[in-house]
Amino acid sequence: MSVTIFIKDLVKKYDDTTVIPELSLEIKKGEFFTLLGPSGCGKTTLLRMIAGFNSIEGGTIQFNDRVINQVEPGKRNIGMVFQSYAIFPHLTVKGNIAFGLENRRLSKAEIASKVDDILKVVQIEQYKDRMPKNLSGGQQQRVALARAIVIRPDVLLMDEPLSNLDAKLRVDMRNAIKDIQREVGITTVYVTHDQEEAMAVSDRIAVMKSGVIQHLGTPQEIYQRPANVFVATFIGRTNIIEGSLTPEAGGHRLHIGQSYSEELSNIQLPKSHAQKAINVQISVRPEEFVMTEDQTGLKATIVHSVFLGQNTHYFVDLESGQRVEITQESKTTQILDPGHTIYLKVKKDKINVYDAEGELNYTGSGQL
Numbered sequence: 344m345s346v347t348i349f350i351k352d353l354v355k356k357y358d359d360t361t362v363i364p365e366l367s368l369e370i371k372k373g374e375f376f377t378l379l380g381p382s383g384c385g386k387t388t389l390l391r392m393i394a395g396f397n398s399i400e401g402g403t404i405q406f407n408d409r410v411i412n413q414v415e416p417g418k419r420n421i422g423m424v425f426q427s428y429a430i431f432p433h434l435t436v437k438g439n440i441a442f443g444l445e446n447r448r449l450s451k452a453e454i455a456s457k458v459d460d461i462l463k464v465v466q467i468e469q470y471k472d473r474m475p476k477n478l479s480g481g482q483q484q485r486v487a488l489a490r491a492i493v494i495r496p497d498v499l500l501m502d503e504p505l506s507n508l509d510a511k512l513r514v515d516m517r518n519a520i521k522d523i524q525r526e527v528g529i530t531t532v533y534v535t536h537d538q539e540e541a542m543a544v545s546d547r548i549a550v551m552k553s554g555v556i557q558h559l560g561t562p563q564e565i566y567q568r569p570a571n572v573f574v575a576t577f578i579g580r581t582n583i584i585e586g587s588l589t590p591e592a593g594g595h596r597l598h599i600g601q602s603y604s605e606e607l608s609n610i611q612l613p614k615s616h617a618q619k620a621i622n623v624q625i626s627v628r629p630e631e632f633v634m635t636e637d638q639t640g641l642k643a644t645i646v647h648s649v650f651l652g653q654n655t656h657y658f659v660d661l662e663s664g665q666r667v668e669i670t671q672e673s674k675t676t677q678i679l680d681p682g683h684t685i686y687l688k689v690k691k692d693k694i695n696v697y698d699a700e701g702e703l704n705y706t707g708s709g710q711l
C-alpha cells in the first residue's frame with residue numbers, strides 16, 4: 344500500500360549547525376517526488392530522515408496518519424536504492440531479490456512467484472541466475488530496484504541512483520525507473536542534483552537551497568515560472584537582465600537600457616511599490632528570444648555564433664554591454680556574422696520579472 348507523506352516543521356541539526364530549518368511538505372500517494380538542489384543543500388539529509396537513519400531535532404514525519412519519528416528504519420516499510428548498488432556479491436540475481444522476502448515468513452512458492460513477477464517488471468529475467476559481478480552497472484541497478492520494490496514498500500526512496508552510470512545508460516535507466524514507478528504506483532522520493540533528470544522523471548520537484556525549499560511545483564511550473572532567480576538559473580539556462588519597471592496608466596512598462604516594452608498588464612507588485620519606478624531583474628531563456636532586423640525591440644550586436652545543427656546558439660551584446668545567450672532554430676535564420684546589428688523581442692508570456700534581490704517573482708506577460 345502506498346502512502347501520503349506529511350512533513351511538518353521538520354528541523355535537522357548537526358551539533359549547533361542547523362541544516363534544515365522548519366521544513367514542511369506533503370508528498371502525495373503514488374507521486375514521483377524529487378528533491379533537487381546543489382551539493383550540500385540537504386537533500387540526502389532529508390531523505391535519510393524519512394528513512395529513519397537520521398535523528399529529528401524538531402517537527403514530525405507522518406506516513407498517512409501515523410507519526411514515524413520514533414519508528415526504527417526496519418519497521419517503516421520502505422524500499423531504498425542508493426548510488427552504489429549495494430547488492431550482495433555472493434548471491435545470484437534471484438537470491439538478491441528474494442532476500443528481503445525470506446525473513447517475512449512467506450512460502451517458497453510465494454517467494455518464487457513474487458521474484459518472477461518483479462524480474463519481468465524490471466526486465467532482467469534472462470539474468471536471474473547470474474552473479475552480480477557478471478552484470479553491467481545498469482543491470483545491477485535494476486537488481487537493486489527490483490529488491491527494493493519486491494517487498495511492496497509503502498515508500499520508495501532513491502538517492503542519486505543513476506550517478507555511477509554513463510550518460511547514455513542514465514537516460515535509458517531514468518526512463519525505465521519512471522515506467523516501473525508508474526506501473527507499481529509506490530510513493531517515491533528521489534534525490535538528484537541533475538536538473539534534467541529531475542524534469543524527466545518527476546511529477547513534482549522541490550528545488551532546495553541551504554535546507555529551504557525555494558520552489559515546489561511540476562517540472563513545467565518550475566521551468567516556466569521559477570519562483571526566484573536562484574531557481575531560474577539552477578533549472579535550465581537563462582539570461583538575467585537588469586532593468587526597471589515604471590507604472591503606466593494601464594499597467595507597467597519594462598525598461599532595459601534605452602529600450603522599453605509594451606505595457607505589461609499583470610505585473611503584481613507589492614502595494615508600496617506599485618506607484619514608483621523600481622529596479623528589477625528579468626529572466627529570459629535563450630529559446631524565448633525572437634531575433635529580428637525590423638528595428639524594434641532590444642538593440643544588440645552579434646559577438647559569436649555556434650551552429651549546433653537544428654539550432655544555432657548566438658552570443659550577443661546588448662547596448663548596456665551585457666552579454667546574453669540566444670537559441671534560434673537554424674532553418675529560420677541564416678548564420679549572422681559578428682558585428683551584425685539585430686533587434687530582440689521576447690515571446691509573449693515568457694518574461695519573468697523579479698525584484699532587485701532576485702527573490703520575488705512579479706510575473707508579468709506581454710511582448711518585450
Ligand SMILES: Nc1ncnc2c1ncn2[C@@H]1O[C@H](COP(=O)(O)OP(=O)(O)OP(=O)(O)O)[C@@H](O)[C@H]1O
Pocket residue numbers: 357362380381382383384385386387388389536
Ligand atoms: N553527519 C554529518 N555531520 C555534520 N554535518 C553533516 C553531516 N551530514 C551532512 N552534513 C552537512 O549537512 C549539509 C547537507 O548535507 P547533505 O548530504 O544532506 O547535502 P546534499 O544536498 O545531499 O548534498 P550532495 O548532493 O553533495 O550529497 C551539508 O552542509 C553537510 O556538510
